[in-house]
Amino acid sequence: MKYLIGYDIGTSSIKAALLEIETGKMVDALNSPDTEMEILSEKHGFAEQHPERWWEELVLATRKLKERTSFKPDEIAGIGISYQMHGLVCVDKDLQVIRPSIIWCDSRAVEIGKKAFHELGEHFCLEHFLNSPGNLTASKLKWVKDNEPELFERIRYFMLPGDFIAMRLTGEATTTVSGLSEGILWDFPAKKVASSLLDHYGIPESMIPALVPQFGVQGRVNEFAASILGIKSGTPVTYRAGDQPNNAYSLNVLEPGEVAATAGTSAVVYGVSGSPDHDPKSRVNSFVHVNHTDSSPRYGVLLCVNGAGILNSWLRKNLFSGSTYNEINAIAATAPVGSAGLRIFPFGNGAERVLENIDKGASFTHMDFNRHDRSHLARAAQEGIVFALQYGMEVMEGMGMEMKTVRAGHANMFLSPLFAETFAATTGCKVELYNTDGALGAARAAGVGSGSYPDHRASFRGMNVVKTYEPPRDSQAYLDSYAQWKDELGRVIQ
Numbered sequence: 001m002k003y004l005i006g007y008d009i010g011t012s013s014i015k016a017a018l019l020e021i022e023t024g025k026m027v028d029a030l031n032s033p034d035t036e037m038e039i040l041s042e043k044h045g046f047a048e049q050h051p052e053r054w055w056e057e058l059v060l061a062t063r064k065l066k067e068r069t070s071f072k073p074d075e076i077a078g079i080g081i082s083y084q085m086h087g088l089v090c091v092d093k094d095l096q097v098i099r100p101s102i103i104w105c106d107s108r109a110v111e112i113g114k115k116a117f118h119e120l121g122e123h124f125c126l127e128h129f130l131n132s133p134g135n136l137t138a139s140k141l142k143w144v145k146d147n148e149p150e151l152f153e154r155i156r157y158f159m160l161p162g163d164f165i166a167m168r169l170t171g172e173a174t175t176t177v178s179g180l181s182e183g184i185l186w187d188f189p190a191k192k193v194a195s196s197l198l199d200h201y202g203i204p205e206s207m208i209p210a211l212v213p214q215f216g217v218q219g220r221v222n223e224f225a226a227s228i229l230g231i232k233s234g235t236p237v238t239y240r241a242g243d244q245p246n247n248a249y250s251l252n253v254l255e256p257g258e259v260a261a262t263a264g265t266s267a268v269v270y271g272v273s274g275s276p277d278h279d280p281k282s283r284v285n286s287f288v289h290v291n292h293t294d295s296s297p298r299y300g301v302l303l304c305v306n307g308a309g310i311l312n313s314w315l316r317k318n319l320f321s322g323s324t325y326n327e328i329n330a331i332a333a334t335a336p337v338g339s340a341g342l343r344i345f346p347f348g349n350g351a352e353r354v355l356e357n358i359d360k361g362a363s364f365t366h367m368d369f370n371r372h373d374r375s376h377l378a379r380a381a382q383e384g385i386v387f388a389l390q391y392g393m394e395v396m397e398g399m400g401m402e403m404k405t406v407r408a409g410h411a412n413m414f415l416s417p418l419f420a421e422t423f424a425a426t427t428g429c430k431v432e433l434y435n436t437d438g439a440l441g442a443a444r445a446a447g448v449g450s451g452s453y454p455d456h457r458a459s460f461r462g463m464n465v466v467k468t469y470e471p472p473r474d475s476q477a478y479l480d481s482y483a484q485w486k487d488e489l490g491r492v493i494q
Helices: 051-069 110-120 122-128 137-147 149-154 161-170 177-182 195-201 223-229 243-250 309-319 325-332 374-398 417-427 438-450 476-492
Strands: 003-009 014-020 026-032 076-083 089-091 157-159 215-220 236-242 259-263 267-273 285-288 299-305 343-345 363-365 405-409 430-434 465-469
Touching (some): 003 051, 003 161, 003 243, 014 438, 026 051, 051 161, 051 223, 076 161, 076 438, 089 161, 110 137, 137 149, 161 215, 161 223, 177 236, 177 285, 236 438, 243 267, 243 299, 243 438, 309 325, 309 374, 325 374, 325 417, 343 374, 363 476, 374 417, 374 476, 417 465, 417 476
Parallel strands (some): 003 076
Antiparallel strands (some): 003 014, 014 026, 259 267, 267 299, 285 299, 430 465
16 A cells, blocks of 8 residues: 655644545545644744744654554655745755744734835835745744844754755755745746746845756655654655645645635635736735646736634633633524624734734724624624735736635634535635645645646546535625725724
8 A cells, every 4th residue: 555645734733644645535634733832922023933843843743643543654655745935944054943933923024025025126026026025934034033143153054844844854955946936936937947036135045955846756765764753764755835826736726717716714715717817916926836837828817814723722821711613603603693783803813814914913903892692793804804915806806816615624713614605605716625635735736746647637546525504695794894894994994
């Protein structure tokens, strides 16, 4: 029997999934740790994690997976990696981490990115990078250069979280074109590293690791990693991608017009385009999609709301202690559509790109102590997240994207019927939920990269629709509530 392993390097935990190649069915999957990993925040707007913690939890997850399934070391045909996007990992000449990772929801580099956008020229940046340098990986490294110069001098390579995990597996520092594009480190028309931005920031191009293909042998597990993981030395790492391009892959969203969504710590809508489009205000971001080739170009347009599932988590910790998410969803469903006028603006997890990198924090409005209880808060949170996504989807539609069907994994907030129903009613999109997630998607993609599957189509055997939500015939109450939320948004973020 042959298997594939997929890893999802998340903010809250590391997930490992074992996929049987022949049937395309998941054998087992688990998360480590059991409780959410901590985000370090020494100052307002800061968000960091220790990369070595990701590796430690990956090792634990793999060992547990091996104990529960008893796969043999030589039965793994390939390894795929999905990872939290836009993070910055810095290593020295010995490939040792020299500072905590500045992760995706960190806001410290907002002004650096704005300044570069102005100085390089907005037209130039949007033409060459499809984005403002914004608060993304390149700008975070510039912050390190400006604020930690002695540490910056020690950097041999900077990389994304998935590149770090691949390096721990193989002992080699590498990256991908898709990964560079998500860090605003790729010049699209020139089809090369964005040397203009690196030069502007004073960052040597030699700090970028070697490029490897998106699908294919990116390196092989070395003896040390093999010994602690319990797999065979030489096992190939055959795929890696940021969590949102990978989520799209896991849902077979590969062609122009197809759309994926997810709602974990953040909430995302990700659509595929055949042309290198951009939003003039860079409120949504365009990257190289995983199946991009020069002959069949594919670009992913990403809308992200940072403060989504983390809002639900905050409510659970502070107002629903001891309750499961299913119980909270049931409580939320007892409140009426529109939450009796209570509005929540879910922007409490760093600067929001869809708001042009404003960091105003979350807001609750129209709270009435005589009318509102926990059910209204729980429902208003889910409605607020959906409304924030709809606000961003209107930006995507303004770029020419037509969205009729949205695919998502039957996981995280899409496990809530209320959330899925509100999404379908507000956006007017049919919602298809599948028996997949990021770790499984990474495993399937690794099968293509290892040659276990002849093409992308073959990698989706065993994947099925679990549930479908059609927009209701009468969505007016949802649309009215969204219109009121949107009308208030301008005042809330001033």
